[in-house]
Amino acid sequence: MPTSGGERIKASAFIPVSTAVILLVGSTTLFFVFTCPWLAVTVSIYVPPCSAILFFFVLANFTMATFMDAGVLPMANEDEDKDDDFHAPLYKNVEVKGVQVRMKWCASCHFYRPPRCSHCSVCDHCVQDFDHHCPWVNNCIGRRNYRYFFLFLLSLTLHMVGVFLGGLLYILHHTEDLWKLHCTVTLVVMSVSALFFIPVLGLTGFHFYLVFRGRTTNEQVTGKFQGGVNPFTRGCCGNLEYLICSPISPKYTERLIKKSTVRVMPPFLRPETDRQIPTLKVGDNGLNRHDVQNKVSLSPPNTPGSHSVSPEHILARVDKQLAIPPGPTSTPLQLNSLTLNSRSLTLKHAYRHGNKPPALHPEGPTSRQLSPGVFPLHDPLSSRCSLSYDSLVNSADPHYPAQRGAPPLHYHPRFMTLGPDSSVLQRPPPHAYSPVDLTPQALIHMEASPVRYDNLSKTIMASIQERREMEERDNVLRMQARNQGLYSCPDMGVYDIPSRRSLPTDSMRLPGSRGPTPPAYGSREFMMSTGILGYGGTRSPLSSASSSSLSRAPRTSSSPPQSSSSLQSKARSPSPAYLPPDRHASPSSSSSTLPRTSSSSSATAQYVHPKRPSLTYPGKEGKDSAPLGAAK
Amino acid sequence: MPPPPQFPFHNLQELRHSASLATKVFIQRDYSEGTVCRFQTKFPSELDSRIERTLLEDTVKTLNTYYAEAEKMGGQSYMEGCLACATAYIIFLCMETHYEKVLKKISGYIQEQNEKIYAPRGLLLTDPIERGMRVMEVSVFEDRGSSGSSLSSSATSGGSAQR
Numbered sequence: 001m002p003t004s005g006g007e008r009i010k011a012s013a014f015i016p017v018s019t020a021v022i023l024l025v026g027s028t029t030l031f032f033v034f035t036c037p038w039l040a041v042t043v044s045i046y047v048p049p050c051s052a053i054l055f056f057f058v059l060a061n062f063t064m065a066t067f068m069d070a071g072v073l074p075m076a077n078e079d080e081d082k083d084d085d086f087h088a089p090l091y092k093n094v095e096v097k098g099v100q101v102r103m104k105w106c107a108s109c110h111f112y113r114p115p116r117c118s119h120c121s122v123c124d125h126c127v128q129d130f131d132h133h134c135p136w137v138n139n140c141i142g143r144r145n146y147r148y149f150f151l152f153l154l155s156l157t158l159h160m161v162g163v164f165l166g167g168l169l170y171i172l173h174h175t176e177d178l179w180k181l182h183c184t185v186t187l188v189v190m191s192v193s194a195l196f197f198i199p200v201l202g203l204t205g206f207h208f209y210l211v212f213r214g215r216t217t218n219e220q221v222t223g224k225f226q227g228g229v230n231p232f233t234r235g236c237c238g239n240l241e242y243l244i245c246s247p248i249s250p251k252y253t254e255r256l257i258k259k260s261t262v263r264v265m266p267p268f269l270r271p272e273t274d275r276q277i278p279t280l281k282v283g284d285n286g287l288n289r290h291d292v293q294n295k296v297s298l299s300p301p302n303t304p305g306s307h308s309v310s311p312e313h314i315l316a317r318v319d320k321q322l323a324i325p326p327g328p329t330s331t332p333l334q335l336n337s338l339t340l341n342s343r344s345l346t347l348k349h350a351y352r353h354g355n356k357p358p359a360l361h362p363e364g365p366t367s368r369q370l371s372p373g374v375f376p377l378h379d380p381l382s383s384r385c386s387l388s389y390d391s392l393v394n395s396a397d398p399h400y401p402a403q404r405g406a407p408p409l410h411y412h413p414r415f416m417t418l419g420p421d422s423s424v425l426q427r428p429p430p431h432a433y434s435p436v437d438l439t440p441q442a443l444i445h446m447e448a449s450p451v452r453y454d455n456l457s458k459t460i461m462a463s464i465q466e467r468r469e470m471e472e473r474d475n476v477l478r479m480q481a482r483n484q485g486l487y488s489c490p491d492m493g494v495y496d497i498p499s500r501r502s503l504p505t506d507s508m509r510l511p512g513s514r515g516p517t518p519p520a521y522g523s524r525e526f527m528m529s530t531g532i533l534g535y536g537g538t539r540s541p542l543s544s545a546s547s548s549s550l551s552r553a554p555r556t557s558s559s560p561p562q563s564s565s566s567l568q569s570k571a572r573s574p575s576p577a578y579l580p581p582d583r584h585a586s587p588s589s590s591s592s593t594l595p596r597t598s599s600s601s602s603a604t605a606q607y608v609h610p611k612r613p614s615l616t617y618p619g620k621e622g623k624d625s626a627p628l629g630a631a632k
Numbered sequence: 633m634p635p636p637p638q639f640p641f642h643n644l645q646e647l648r649h650s651a652s653l654a655t656k657v658f659i660q661r662d663y664s665e666g667t668v669c670r671f672q673t674k675f676p677s678e679l680d681s682r683i684e685r686t687l688l689e690d691t692v693k694t695l696n697t698y699y700a701e702a703e704k705m706g707g708q709s710y711m712e713g714c715l716a717c718a719t720a721y722i723i724f725l726c727m728e729t730h731y732e733k734v735l736k737k738i739s740g741y742i743q744e745q746n747e748k749i750y751a752p753r754g755l756l757l758t759d760p761i762e763r764g765m766r767v768m769e770v771s772v773f774e775d776r777g778s779s780g781s782s783l784s785s786s787a788t789s790g791g792s793a794q795r
Binding site: 056057059060063064073074076077079080094095096097101111114115116128129148151231232241242244245246247248249250252255257258261262263264265266267268269270271 | 650651656658661663664665666667680681682683684702703704705709710712713717720721729730731732735739743746747750751752753754755756759761762763764765766767769773775776
């Protein structure tokens, strides 16, 4: 005997189907044993074989309807919805034959349900062309098995008619022996068939109507096409033809998937030149040599004569340039080779001078064409800056040697202080996490820079410096505001560590969320990040504060309780696909997608359409709506 | 003297010739003609720098043709249905349906396309059937040796370069 609740539910689900099987098989057997022989003799010898064939047909369709996969759509992989963050809408519109159809986000299966697809709360999966969940076969009826279900109903109706009529004939000819065994049994069989004939006939008629109109039970019940045009109908004859002749679509679950034997190995072809992308080779002397064509054209290095710009400003420019990491937001072509050159060079020189190696940090797998020596600039602010400064690549002013003996500059602009005259005051931080060596040797190597600073005036550089400062300040303020509770920012996804996919595209990560955090990070940022992590552990603030009214919930556990999904399916019912009134219900529909199923249940409960409970289907199918909610 | 690498040593050769999965691009279904299986031929912008537009569009169009053939309601599907009915569907245990046959062809085509066109460009198409025919997944790979996408590989290659 089942002991747990779940097992009890499962066992009770088999009661209707067992009853159906017993009644069908039992009654028919009794008919064949007690009534058919007389019919064969009296009416025709072909009566038993025809009845047998028909009964066999009923059984076959019943078996197919029971055991055939209805068209279950497998759950989406984790990485499939990584593009859709918390603010992706609950509904997505798509045009089908000129008619706007709404695709709803399925919180259980993690994809937007294709048109006509619906989530079965009993079976807890999405089914293509979902019709209904039939308790009498204990299976969903959908795209793949609707034909068998329809044929089952049709054949069962005919079979019941045949059994009833045969029994009636027998009784009419044996009125004097009504209490004999044969008569009694025949009477019992007749009453069973008569009892169930009305519902079965009603259901068959209903499905004939649905086929003619090109609708599913779900669509009929929810009133989707009541006022509008049904884009899925192919006309009466076309629908019948589709019902009978269409090929059986394949099963999606439990497929034997051949492992791909294709090996993907660099170097990769690219469309512009169709040449191989040369891999960055770090040579013996640390110089990066590569021939990648990039947007920055090579031009001869600065001549010694051009020193219209003061060394301090040049250093400021260099620092700015180096402070902006080519994060994953940049495209590979924007990353010019020279930026990489400078970084790898300085890394090399940093090593040479005995500095500790910079804490290398994975910039994310989406960072492209970064040399192994690229600095892990842990500056989320700068990562968001545009790379407009890229053209201001390290200058090649040979007067840099004037800075000889100065302590090495570092990339982090926050640690730089600017003097009143916009000159850069170099102050080495206690633990520079990315020390840049601007010693003469390094700077001389930078002479190979293609960009000339000859024409840049002092005032322009000063203004650039000021603008940079302002941007920095803005970014800091924004960061603070963000961390204080604007949960609707996409960065929040960063903190939701457990649910992050293995392939993050978001380059905006606070240091707190990364593994190797440099110890000397600004204390304010560290505080903020740890504070946020505290929030990030639970998802409730994120979801409750989601400002978008139609935003869907983040990925939750893989098996949500059936009650929430059933209520969600009910909540779907009152809204026709094309009518705006649903928008009024949007606040509650947004709450219906909360990851907390209890809250979602309570939210959607308010919004169950009054029409739903009062629907009575003709025949057995009337009981189908009840199991949707009740069979929990 | 550079500090000794703190990470297990990897053969640089091995590193240089490996690719890591960077991102996945999804080509969605085109429902403009109903629930028939069709994929959008719109070229995803993320692949702009990875593959020529025409190549991907051709692949998608060919796949759409295959799917249309699979779902075609013609004589063959009708005969299949009648035969199945006549044998009380026992024929499904022995015979492969027309759709399944076309799916096999599709699978072979995708494999061939991957080998010839996509893998050399660091891309990989996934058969849509694995995703329930909802999306076509294009996996984008990056050269792990140059992307520095993993801590150990970037550090190790940096460290080994110093040797």
